[in-house]
Amino acid sequence: MSVARTIVKAFKAIEKAEGAGARVRRSVGTHQLQHFSPFLMLDHFTIGEGAGFPDHPHRGQETITYLLEGSVDHEDFAGNAGTIHAGDLQFMTAGRGIIHAEMPGKSVDGKPNVGLQLWVDLPKHLKFCEPRYRDLRASEIPVAKTDGDKVEIKVISGNSHGVDSVRDLAYTPVWILDVTMKPGAKLAQPLPKGWNAFVYTLKGSASFAGKRVEAFHNVVFAQEGDGIDVAVDEAEKEDARFVIVAGQPLDQPVVQYGPFVLNTNEQVYQAMLDFQSNSNGFERAKGWKSVIGK
Numbered sequence: 001m002s003v004a005r006t007i008v009k010a011f012k013a014i015e016k017a018e019g020a021g022a023r024v025r026r027s028v029g030t031h032q033l034q035h036f037s038p039f040l041m042l043d044h045f046t047i048g049e050g051a052g053f054p055d056h057p058h059r060g061q062e063t064i065t066y067l068l069e070g071s072v073d074h075e076d077f078a079g080n081a082g083t084i085h086a087g088d089l090q091f092m093t094a095g096r097g098i099i100h101a102e103m104p105g106k107s108v109d110g111k112p113n114v115g116l117q118l119w120v121d122l123p124k125h126l127k128f129c130e131p132r133y134r135d136l137r138a139s140e141i142p143v144a145k146t147d148g149d150k151v152e153i154k155v156i157s158g159n160s161h162g163v164d165s166v167r168d169l170a171y172t173p174v175w176i177l178d179v180t181m182k183p184g185a186k187l188a189q190p191l192p193k194g195w196n197a198f199v200y201t202l203k204g205s206a207s208f209a210g211k212r213v214e215a216f217h218n219v220v221f222a223q224e225g226d227g228i229d230v231a232v233d234e235a236e237k238e239d240a241r242f243v244i245v246a247g248q249p250l251d252q253p254v255v256q257y258g259p260f261v262l263n264t265n266e267q268v269y270q271a272m273l274d275f276q277s278n279s280n281g282f283e284r285a286k287g288w289k290s291v292i293g294k
């Protein structure tokens with residue numbers, strides 16, 4: 001990699017309440033990081049006993065849910081239902097409209113359910129596409145290793161050190177790499193030119209472009225440059241774990257009201273009307289309530 005990207009900013013995500021009793025550290029989609037196309041939101045969520053995200057709508061975006069601990073059940077108004085377990089991902093394309101619930105799975109140990117939910121904007125011509133789900137199980141995710149196995153990269157989407165992800169899962173081109181580095185490890189990770197890229201740190205501390213960053217931070221990189229350089233100091237007491245996320249910017253306006261993400265104010269007003277009147281993609285909401293969200 002010839003020229004590594006520089007850091008534009010790095011900030012800690014503060015935990016706040018969201019949904020019904022859930023907690024999130026939101027590091028994309030707040031005043032600290034907005035208009036970062038194609039990314040609309042990143043929540044590092046924790047769902048304890050009795051908490052969750054009961055019946056709610058989406059239109060105009062894709063949600064990528066990556067379970068880190070525990071499990072989450074989902075159920076929508078079209079009869080789709082399932083569970084994602086630690087290490088699995090669910091790619092949901094809301095398109096013209098989805099109403100679903102996302103609730104804790106059956107807990108065997110009372111531990112919380114923890115994961116990441118990334119919202120990615122849909123290109124204009126797909127805003128009203130048919131909804132779809134694509135699951136990616138932990139066992140399907142290839143692993144790249146480098147620096148004498150001191151670095152392990154789960155290639156969820158994209159490429160790392162000659163390892164390709166298994167298949168494209170979102171319409172909007174995104175790379176998601178889950179990286180674990182041992183103390184003393186180094187990583188040079190190429191990224192597609194001109195894509196927006198950030199890192200969200202999950203555990204331990206690592207230096208990005210020479211800046212040491214602790215857990216629960218978002219590190220935003222400049223678009224210029226070939227990729228990112230990461231190092232974990234020999235003296236660190238634990239492995240560092242973080243996700244690298246990169247996406248192709250969409251050249252379109254973003255008009256968002258909560259889970260309705262479109263290109264004009266009129267389209268957002270229409271989405272709210274359609275949701276309230278069970279029409280134009282929300283017909284199946286009529287008389288529907290989820291079982292899991294009760």
Ligand SMILES: Nc1ccc(F)c(C(=O)c2c[nH]c3ncc(Cl)cc23)c1F
Nearest residue numbers: 018019024043045053056102117258259
């Ligand atoms: N207020 C509001 C409005 C609209 C939503 F879609 C949501 C929502 O469902 C989530 C927002 N962060 C999340 N992290 C994880 C999971 Cl599983 C779900 C969510 C929400 F909370």
Ligand SMILES: [Fe+3]
Nearest residue numbers: 056058100102
């Ligand atoms: Fe949702």
